[in-house]
Amino acid sequence: MEVGFLTFILASLSVVYSCRVGITDWNNVVVVREGMLTTLICNDTGVRGPVTINWKVKLFCTNEWKLIMLASANERISGSALKPSMQLTDSNFKDSGVFSLSLKPEAADIGFYSCLIRQQEKILKEEIILLVILTVSVVPDVPIPQYSTLRLIASVTPDFAFTKVTWAGPGDITLKSEKKSKTNTVAKLPQVLNNDDGAYVCIVYPRGNSSSRLFAFNVDVTVSGKADWKKRSPLISTAIQAHTSFLLTCPGVVGDYVQVHWVPPDTRNQNNTKKVFDYDRWRGTLMTNQNEKLQMARLPYNPEAGSFSFLLTPDLKDGGLYVCEVLLNDNVFSQRTSLSVLKVKIKKYSSKMELICLYSERSQVRKVEWKHHNASRKLKMSSSSLGSNTTSLPLPITSDIAGNYTCVLHLKNGQAIQATQAITVSPKVSVDDTTSSPRPSLTALLLLVPLVAAAVGVLLWRxxxxxxxxxxxxxxxxxxxxxxxxxxxxxxxxxxxxxxxxxxxxxxxx
Structure with a gap:
C-alpha cells in the first residue's frame, strides 16, 4: 500500500510539472469566470488586403497545438478544437483589422490561444493569449442564514497565471483572505447579519504581460433567516486561587470566530448570562468586558490563525460558568468550564484573630476545611455565611499557635485547591517600660512646684x-x-x- 501511495504522489507531481513546462511567456492574460462570454483580443488595423487568420489552442496540461479555425476572405475551415460558442467577432476582418475570437469558456478550455495573421506566406502578427478561469463558490448557498459563516472561495487556474487574489466587501472594505492551496483563496465573515447584504468583489492580479492590471468580479450576497447550529459542550469542573492566572481552554479546532459567555457564580439563571469576549479573526474585531482579567492566550495558541484559549486572572466574584464557543464555518464547538475561586481574608479584634476562607461556585464544592502545619493541632471551624469557613485564633499569638494555616477546598470531582496563610508570633511588650517611663517627668514636675513658689515669693518681697x-x-x-x-x-x-x-x-x- 505504501508503494502504491508513493507511486500516486510521484505521478501527480509529474503531471503538475508537465502542466507547467512549455510556454513561459505570453502577450496577454485574460481572466474570466466559467461560462461568461469573453473575447480574446487580436487586432491589427494596419493590415489591408487578402489575409488569413489562424486560431489554435494548446490546452492546459497538454503538449500539442490544436486548430480552432482557419479563415480567409473566401473560406473558413473549422478545426478539431472549435466549440459552438467560438466565433470571430468581425466577419469583415480583412477590412477592419479585427481578428478577435469570442467564446464562453469552461474549465476544460484553460490554456494558451494563438492568433496568427498571414498575408500570403508572410507572418504579419502572432499573439499568444493565456486564458485563465476563475471559479467562485459562495457557502452556504444564498440566501445566507443570519449568524452563519459566509465563505467566499475563489479558485484560479492555472496557478502560475496570477500573483494574488483578494476580496472586498460592500463599501469597498478589504476582507482578510487566506490562500488555502495553490489555486484557492478564501475569505470568511462569521456571524453575518442582514446588513452584510451586498456586492462582494473578487480581484485577481495577473502575472506577466497583461493588458489589464487586475480583473474584478462581483458576487451578490443576500442574508436571510437564521442558522441551525449544532453544539458540542462537555463540562470541566475546576478551582483556582484568587489573583492567580488560569488557562481557560476552548475547543481544539482551528476556527473563524470565538466568543466567551459567563454566568456569575452561584446562579444558574440564564438571564444572567453575559457575553464577556468575542473575537473575529477575519474582520480583526475584538470586544471584551473583562479588560485585563480575561485575555487571549498566546503560544502555543495563535488567535490570528484560529487557535483560541484564554488567560483568566479572577477575583472571588469572577468564578462561575464560562462557555467558550468556537465557530468554524457553520459548526459551533463549545467548551464549558465551571470555576470556583478561593480567597483567604484576615480579621483582627481586640482578643482574637479570624482566618476566613471564602469560595465561589458552591454547587461543585464538596467541603472546605482549615489545617495547621502541625497535623496534631485541631482547629475549630464555623461558617457565618454561605461560601465561607472561619477559624479563630486567640490574641496574642504565641509560638504554639503561630505557623502556616491552610484552607483546602475539595471539589465533588475529587480535585482539591488550597491557599496558605502564615501567622507569626505577636511582638512582646515590656511591662517595666510601660510603668516606669512617666516617672522622670513626674519627678521634675513635683520638684518644680516648690521652686516656682519660692521664686514668686522672692520676687514679691523684692x-x-x-x-x-x-x-x-x-x-x-x-x-x-x-x-x-x-x-x-x-x-x-x-x-x-x-x-x-x-x-x-x-x-x-x-
Whole structure:
C-alpha cells in the first residue's frame, strides 16, 4: 500500500510539472469566470488586403497545438478544437483589422490561444493569449442564514497565471483572505447579519504581460433567516486561587470566530448570562468586558490563525460558568468550564484573630476545611455565611499557635485547591517600660512646684522693698533732701543678686 501511495504522489507531481513546462511567456492574460462570454483580443488595423487568420489552442496540461479555425476572405475551415460558442467577432476582418475570437469558456478550455495573421506566406502578427478561469463558490448557498459563516472561495487556474487574489466587501472594505492551496483563496465573515447584504468583489492580479492590471468580479450576497447550529459542550469542573492566572481552554479546532459567555457564580439563571469576549479573526474585531482579567492566550495558541484559549486572572466574584464557543464555518464547538475561586481574608479584634476562607461556585464544592502545619493541632471551624469557613485564633499569638494555616477546598470531582496563610508570633511588650517611663517627668514636675513658689515669693518681697525705698526717695526729694541710695549701678546689681545656699535661681537653672 505504501508503494502504491508513493507511486500516486510521484505521478501527480509529474503531471503538475508537465502542466507547467512549455510556454513561459505570453502577450496577454485574460481572466474570466466559467461560462461568461469573453473575447480574446487580436487586432491589427494596419493590415489591408487578402489575409488569413489562424486560431489554435494548446490546452492546459497538454503538449500539442490544436486548430480552432482557419479563415480567409473566401473560406473558413473549422478545426478539431472549435466549440459552438467560438466565433470571430468581425466577419469583415480583412477590412477592419479585427481578428478577435469570442467564446464562453469552461474549465476544460484553460490554456494558451494563438492568433496568427498571414498575408500570403508572410507572418504579419502572432499573439499568444493565456486564458485563465476563475471559479467562485459562495457557502452556504444564498440566501445566507443570519449568524452563519459566509465563505467566499475563489479558485484560479492555472496557478502560475496570477500573483494574488483578494476580496472586498460592500463599501469597498478589504476582507482578510487566506490562500488555502495553490489555486484557492478564501475569505470568511462569521456571524453575518442582514446588513452584510451586498456586492462582494473578487480581484485577481495577473502575472506577466497583461493588458489589464487586475480583473474584478462581483458576487451578490443576500442574508436571510437564521442558522441551525449544532453544539458540542462537555463540562470541566475546576478551582483556582484568587489573583492567580488560569488557562481557560476552548475547543481544539482551528476556527473563524470565538466568543466567551459567563454566568456569575452561584446562579444558574440564564438571564444572567453575559457575553464577556468575542473575537473575529477575519474582520480583526475584538470586544471584551473583562479588560485585563480575561485575555487571549498566546503560544502555543495563535488567535490570528484560529487557535483560541484564554488567560483568566479572577477575583472571588469572577468564578462561575464560562462557555467558550468556537465557530468554524457553520459548526459551533463549545467548551464549558465551571470555576470556583478561593480567597483567604484576615480579621483582627481586640482578643482574637479570624482566618476566613471564602469560595465561589458552591454547587461543585464538596467541603472546605482549615489545617495547621502541625497535623496534631485541631482547629475549630464555623461558617457565618454561605461560601465561607472561619477559624479563630486567640490574641496574642504565641509560638504554639503561630505557623502556616491552610484552607483546602475539595471539589465533588475529587480535585482539591488550597491557599496558605502564615501567622507569626505577636511582638512582646515590656511591662517595666510601660510603668516606669512617666516617672522622670513626674519627678521634675513635683520638684518644680516648690521652686516656682519660692521664686514668686522672692520676687514679691523684692518688689515691695524697692517700692518702700521709692517712697522714701520721693519724700526726700519733695523735702529738698535728695539722697542717692545707689551711687553706682553695680550696687544695684549686687543688691538684687541672690546669695546663699538657698538660692532659688540656681535651683531653677538646674
Amino acid at each position: 518688689q515691695r522693698h524697692i517700692s518702700d525705698r521709692g517712697i522714701e526717695q520721693s519724700l526726700s526729694v519733695h523735702s529738698g533732701e535728695a539722697e542717692n541710695i545707689y551711687e553706682n549701678p553695680e550696687d544695684i546689681r549686687q543688691d538684687l543678686k541672690p546669695r546663699g545656699e538657698d538660692d532659688v535661681y540656681k535651683e531653677l537653672e538646674r
